[in-house]
Amino acid sequence: MDPAIAVVPMGLGHLRQVLDLGHQVFDTTTKPYTSWSLTAVAEHLDSADNACWVALDSDRVVGFVLGSMEFEHRDDWGYLEWIAVAPDMQGHGIARRLVNVCSEALFARGARHIVTDVEDRNSASASLMTSSGFVPAATVTLLVRANPDEPTDAAEPTLPPITKRDLVRRGRLSVDPPRR
Numbered sequence: 001m002d003p004a005i006a007v008v009p010m011g012l013g014h015l016r017q018v019l020d021l022g023h024q025v026f027d028t029t030t031k032p033y034t035s036w037s038l039t040a041v042a043e044h045l046d047s048a049d050n051a052c053w054v055a056l057d058s059d060r061v062v063g064f065v066l067g068s069m070e071f072e073h074r075d076d077w078g079y080l081e082w083i084a085v086a087p088d089m090q091g092h093g094i095a096r097r098l099v100n101v102c103s104e105a106l107f108a109r110g111a112r113h114i115v116t117d118v119e120d121r122n123s124a125s126a127s128l129m130t131s132s133g134f135v136p137a138a139t140v141t142l143l144v145r146a147n148p149d150e151p152t153d154a155a156e157p158t159l160p161p162i163t164k165r166d167l168v169r170r171g172r173l174s175v176d177p178p179r180r
């Protein structure tokens with residue numbers, strides 16, 4: 001554990017760095033990372049009982065965890081949805097601290113259980129979560145059936161902006177990261 005790294009509640013001022021760090025470490029072309037977006041971060045911040053924390057090296061956000069009391073229709077389950085640590089700061093126990101502070105906040109808010117989902121090739125995340133007390137509860141496999149009449153390089157259909165935003169938010173549509 002690196003005591004120089006402070007773990008503090010996430011505020012509006014951290015939003016840009018959190019968004020950028022997520023784009024750096026999540027492969028947003030594949031599930032479950034396709035829903036990573038400004039909306040995903042902002043919705044967490046907007047929720048009164050969020051459990052969002054950042055790890056700071058001075059003013060630099062080197063890690064974050066985004067949790068909430070919103071898991072589907074269960075109001076007694078917390079959801080630890082996103083966690084990331086900057087590649088040059090990994091392996092120093094920062095994610096462990098973030099998982100613990102987020103979990104403690106969610107339990108204090110009345111969560112009976114905390115849910116997290118781990119993509120099956122993400123061994124670092126799986127090891128982090130199982131060694132933090134999470135146990136496997138259910139396995140969901142995303143199966144895809146391609147339309148045989150659809151050329152594989154077909155252009156994306158045009159959707160009304162509001163529909164598109166909603167699909168992206170729910171992880172059903174991926175978009176290119178915003179240009180910076």
Ligand SMILES: CC(C)(COP(=O)(O)OP(=O)(O)OC[C@H]1O[C@@H](n2cnc3c(N)ncnc32)[C@H](O)[C@@H]1OP(=O)(O)O)[C@@H](O)C(=O)NCCC(=O)NCCS
Binds near residue numbers: 025095127129
């Ligand atoms: C997963 C991730 C957050 C771990 O961050 P970290 O700060 O390096 O993790 P920590 O140093 O706190 O390690 C805690 C535990 O996680 C596990 N772990 C971390 N990195 C690991 C790796 N590369 N391989 C295997 N296990 C790993 C270990 O169990 C470790 O405990 P140990 O040090 O006692 O062995 C980081 O690798 C990351 O940001 N990955 C990309 C984003 C991502 O996949 N997020 C999860 C899905 S939302």
